[in-house]
Amino acid sequence: MLVDSHCHLDFPDFAADLDQLVARAASAGVGRMVTISTRVRRLNELIAIVERFDNVYCSVGTHPHHADEEDGILPDELIALTRHPKVVALGEAGLDRFYEHGSPAAQERGFRAHIAAARATGLPLVIHTREADEECGRILEEEMGKGSFRAVLHCYTGGRELAMKAISLGLSISFTGILTFKKSDSLRALAAELPADRILVETDSPYLAPGKFRGQRNEPAYVVEVARVLAETRGVSLEEISRQTTENFFRLFSKVPAPKGVA
Numbered sequence: 599m600l601v602d603s604h605c606h607l608d609f610p611d612f613a614a615d616l617d618q619l620v621a622r623a624a625s626a627g628v629g630r631m632v633t634i635s636t637r638v639r640r641l642n643e644l645i646a647i648v649e650r651f652d653n654v655y656c657s658v659g660t661h662p663h664h665a666d667e668e669d670g671i672l673p674d675e676l677i678a679l680t681r682h683p684k685v686v687a688l689g690e691a692g693l694d695r696f697y698e699h700g701s702p703a704a705q706e707r708g709f710r711a712h713i714a715a716a717r718a719t720g721l722p723l724v725i726h727t728r729e730a731d732e733e734c735g736r737i738l739e740e741e742m743g744k745g746s747f748r749a750v751l752h753c754y755t756g757g758r759e760l761a762m763k764a765i766s767l768g769l770s771i772s773f774t775g776i777l778t779f780k781k782s783d784s785l786r787a788l789a790a791e792l793p794a795d796r797i798l799v800e801t802d803s804p805y806l807a808p809g810k811f812r813g814q815r816n817e818p819a820y821v822v823e824v825a826r827v828l829a830e831t832r833g834v835s836l837e838e839i840s841r842q843t844t845e846n847f848f849r850l851f852s853k854v855p856a857p858k859g860v861a
Contacts, residue, residue: 602818604800607633611804623818636661657687665700676715686853689724723749772798775808
């Protein structure tokens with residue numbers, strides 16, 4: 599069994615064939631999917647999806663690109679929204695200095711609010727960080743000093759220093775199809791080095807299709823290709839990576855019920 603820990607099933611790319619897409623994922627051995635929130639104000643769209651499919655769950659949060667649009671959302675509002683039984687995480691929230699979407703100040707306010715909600719609920723925070731390694735590391739250290747919280751740095755493409763800082767703080771690292779790209783040697787080197795109990799796989803679909811499907815719309819079934827390359831990178835079998843990343847997922851996303859036989 600595999601898990602797609604990060605996809606966006608509410609995006610228009612999937613509107614025409616969502617039922618078939620979820621069925622294809624199940625046929626590929628993907629037993630759980632988490633469709634990730636990018637706008638708190640659109641959570642109802644995600645709730646409608648997760649209530650349709652037994653094996654799909656969601657988060658609640660504001661992507662840094664929309665930080666100005668949803669500036670001022672307080673931890674208490676996020677906490678209240680996590681009471682739905684299928685809302686299993688906070689985020690994605692964080693910092694993005696690659697695109698000029700969302701002012702830096704609003705991104706940081708949102709990031710810290712989501713961390714506070716994660717700390718209060720015990721649910722994991724899905725962190726988006728791009729071209730902001732130093733600032734992200736600083737905020738994580740400061741906030742961890744206020745009290746522990748659980749989190750995953752999703753779609754990791756940052757440097758080794760931030761990754762190791764996250765690991766030292768007890769966080770996890772998740773890899774996408776970028777791991778499979780020919781020019782991702784440094785990312786694969788990092789993936790080979792990380793502790794086995796801190797790694798996850800995801801698609802971030804509809805984006806970032808693995809190399810085998812490059813140029814196509816990505817979808818949760820393709821997480822198998824990410825796992826395959828991660829296994830090759832770490833010198834273990836696909837079965838071992840599937841077992842390890844799935845166990846890691848259920849330990850981190852502990853609100854998601856695990857099937858019998860999965861720790």
